[in-house]
Amino acid sequence: MIIFGTRASNIGNFDVPKSKCEYCEMESTQRISVFGKYAHIFWIPFFPIGKKAIAECTHCKRTVEQKEFSTKLNQLYQENKSKAKRPFWHWLGLGTIGSLIALITIIAITAEEDPRSKLLDNDLNRMTSSPTMESDSISFKIKQLFDSIVADEINPDDFEYLTKIQGSKALILVKMPKLKKVEKSERSEALDIIEIITNNQDDLKGKEKYIGVSGAISMMLIKTPTYEKNSRLALTSELFEFYGPKAEFLK
Ligand SMILES: [Zn+2]
Structure with a gap:
């Protein structure tokens, strides 16, 4: 042919x-x-x-x-x-x-880039594997618990953390490079653990929480007041609301 x-x-x-x-x-x-x-x-x-x-x-x-x-x-x-x-x-x-x-x-x-994606990228880049009680007490407490309960093969030492409070909202980011190795059905336990800790923090009382847990490459678990997803296709844009409405950044 x-x-x-x-x-x-x-x-x-x-x-x-x-x-x-x-x-x-x-x-x-x-x-x-x-x-x-x-x-x-x-x-x-x-x-x-x-x-x-x-x-x-x-x-x-x-x-x-x-x-x-x-x-x-x-x-x-x-x-x-x-x-x-x-x-x-x-x-x-x-x-x-x-x-x-x-x-x-x-x-x-023409697809206008959401200006908040840069803010999230900045925060993702600021994550650290060794948060201290002084610099970021919430991340420090989340890390303490993860270090004690996460299996070694998931390398909790490699986890990175960042918590940020802004007005009535809180952003809680955790990166677990080997999250993909965890069964999908068990991944949401990471969210549960983060929530157990954050719900007991005075600093976070009454705050809207925007929680994002990423694997090595992409966000895999997201929970916000209006969205919850356990998927490799979790929409990172759902975390943008933490920074405020998009319109405010386009002025
Ligand atoms: Zn002729």
């Missing part, structure tokens, strides 16, 4: 005045047909790859290939070949791919 190759289609014809047929010697009987060659993949034209021409005598029907054109015939062809316009469909494949890329680029540019 031929998957790709080249094909040609007739893209224009014109009469050649004052040229003489080499065979029947009639004047002005030749007609040049121009073919546009194009590359195809699965018979879908992809992109054009040059033109070729054939002259035919309307009287004796003999044809002359382009490489055998007389000087006169070639000159007339060169003068007229721009009249043979390629149809758009010779570009179909490449054009479609190009349009798709352009479309995706436009979508990517």
Whole structure:
């Protein structure tokens, strides 16, 4: 089966005045047909790859290939070949791919990035594996409990923490690089443990809690006042609300 190759289609014809047929010697009987060659993949034209021409005598029907054109015939062809316009469909494949890329680029540019994602990235980068009682007492207490109950193969020493209180809201972030190794059904226990501790902290009394637990790469457990998810596709954007409504950042 031929998957790709080249094909040609007739893209224009014109009469050649004052040229003489080499065979029947009639004047002005030749007609040049121009073919546009194009590359195809699965018979879908992809992109054009040059033109070729054939002259035919309307009287004796003999044809002359382009490489055998007389000087006169070639000159007339060169003068007229721009009249043979390629149809758009010779570009179909490449054009479609190009349009798709352009479309995706436009979508990517116009899809306005939520300014709060940078704030969350900053906080994620500030997480530490050794929170102290002075710098972050809540994270310190969460770590103490995790260190004592988490199995060694999940490496609790590698966990990272950050707790942040802002107005009536609290952000509690924990990173467990080996969280993926934990059965999905058991992962939410990490959330339960964090909640047990945070519910007993005076600092967090009456605060709306935005809890995010990430694995090595992405957020896997999220619990906010309005959202709860235990999934590798947990929506990080659900934590943005901690920073305030998006509109406030777009002013
Ligand atoms: Zn002829």
